[in-house]
Amino acid sequence: MISKIDPERCTGCGICVDACPTDVIRLDHGGSTKAVIRYHENCMTCYNRELECPDDAIYVDPFRKPIKPLISYA
Numbered sequence: 001m002i003s004k005i006d007p008e009r010c011t012g013c014g015i016c017v018d019a020c021p022t023d024v025i026r027l028d029h030g031g032s033t034k035a036v037i038r039y040h041e042n043c044m045t046c047y048n049r050e051l052e053c054p055d056d057a058i059y060v061d062p063f064r065k066p067i068k069p070l071i072s073y074a
Helices: 015-019 048-052
Strands: 002-005 025-027 035-037 058-060
Touching (some): 002 035
């Protein structure tokens, strides 16, 4: 699932918006014109946005939910 877009690295080019097959990302026209995650629950974890971002501003987590470790070290 898409987990973050770094606003410091994002230039607002819109490539991620075009690459997203489920319309998860939008450009925030509320002042900054940066990419923002709008529909988190619709993310298919396809990595298109992460791969296409020329500024390396997007991180996609391979898991839809955090996983628990199999072994407890406590």
